[in-house]
Amino acid sequence: MxxxxxxxxxxxxxxxxxxxxxxxxxxxxxxxxxxxxxxxxxxxxxxxxxxxxxTVAAAPVEMPPAIHAAIVEEIRRAVADTRAAFEQKLADARDTADELAQANEDLENANDELAEQLRQEKSDNQQLIGQADELHREIERVKADSAAQVVEIREQAAAQVQEARADAQREREAAELARQALARAELRLEAVPALERQLAEIRAQLEGERTGRASAEQSAAVATAQRDQLQSALARIEQREMDLQRELAESRAQVDAERQHRATAEQAAAVATAEKAAAERQTEEFRSRWSSAEQRENQQRSQLTAERDVARDELAQMKANQAQPEATPASTKKISTKKPEAPEKDND
Missing domain, CATH: 1.10.10 (Arc Repressor Mutant, subunit A)
Structure with a gap:
């Protein structure tokens, strides 16, 4: 914010x-x-x-126009040279200060945005990790349920197949007995009436056995169909398990990518912090140079003040010397001297 x-x-x-x-x-x-x-x-x-x-103007001082003009011109020239050099340095320093201040604001804003983005990414990562954990637990539950169902289905299928095989074996044994009885009946054709009766009984028995065999085969077909259904259900369960494993792998990959992105964001935040520290060091260096410039400006102002005081003393002495030998009053002119405007100073 x-x-x-x-x-x-x-x-x-x-x-x-x-x-x-x-x-x-x-x-x-x-x-x-x-x-x-x-x-x-x-x-x-x-x-x-x-x-x-x-700005504050200085009080007017009376002096001869020629001397005043010469001194003022000399002072103006010196002040102009000093002021031009100082203003150039001051402009450069202000430009540097503005650039550093703008860079500092940009770094602060970027650091705040990166911090907010990092907090948001941490929150998103926590949500993704929670979703991945929930998905893993769901997969484990599905695996457990699927394993129990597979064991139960396999046991039922094995029992039904075993029962169908036993029925088929009994049908084959009954058919074999029927064929053996038919062979013995054919060998005793002499006793046709009795054998015909026995043959009719055997044929009836064989018919019953065939009916039972058909029923056993139908039961075996049903068991086979049930086994196919169980195998299909098992295949669907295994496919679901593979899908869940693939989703878990994708979630883990997404979490890894988010972690990598978070590491990149943290590295960018560290770089921004380092750049901010460098900008602050540059600001301190600029302040030191600014203080040195202020000291030099004060020294130059003191020197100009001293030179102006010396010039005033010399003018006063010249006026006194002129007043002694001459009877006529010296031609003087009241001139308003304005204190040279000090260079613009920015108290930083």
Whole structure:
């Protein structure tokens, strides 16, 4: 979630308060005074506040026009050269500060987005792992149920096949006995009447045996059909088990891919953190260079002030020397000298 922003009025009020307390105005002091805010935003508003501050004009001093013009021209030339060089350095430093501030904001936003994405991916991975565990438990339950059903089906099929085989064996034995009786009857054709009666009885018995055999064969066919159905059911169960194993493999592959993606996201977050640390180091270096530039500016201002004081002393001495030998008053002119505008300083 984005942090709440601050306004220019808040930063300007903080800068005025710090200046009233006699403290040097910096980004860290302004941020400590406000208690919140991005350093780049505070830096931008401090620059606006520095530009909007009014300048103070110096009191007018009377001196000869020629001397005043020469001194002013020399001072202006020196100030212009110093100001041009300093403003160039100041512009470069401000451009660098703006780039670093923007880079810092981009890194902070990217880090927040990566952190949110990492939290979301961790949540998704936990859900996928839970789904994979539930699927694995379902597969185990299906395997257990399938194994029990397969054992039961195989036992039933084996019992039915064994019973059908026993019925068929009994039918074959009865047929063999019938053929043997028929052979013996044919050998005793002499006793036709008696043998015909025996033959009729044997044929009736054979017919009954054939009927029983047909029933046994029909039972064997039913058992075979049931065995085929059981084998089909077993094949479907095995196919279902293979499908579940394939789904489990796909889920594991997806979990592995999510873990790899999470590792990549964590690595990107580490890189972003390192880049942010590098940007902060560059910001500290810029602050150090800025402080050195401020010190050099103060030294140059002190030197210009001293040179101006020396020039004023020399002008006063010249006026005194001119007033002693001459009876006529020296031609003087009241000239308003404005204090050279100090280079724009950004208290960072």
């Amino acid at each position: 984005a942090r709440p922003g601050i306004t220019y009025e808040q930063v300007a009020a903080a800068a005025d308060a710090l200046k009233a307390q006699g403290e040097n105005i910096t980004i860290d002091r302004a941020r400590a005074y406000l208690g919140t805010g991005s350093k780049s935003t505070i830096h931008r508003y401090l620059r606006q506040w520095e530009v909007s501050r009014p």
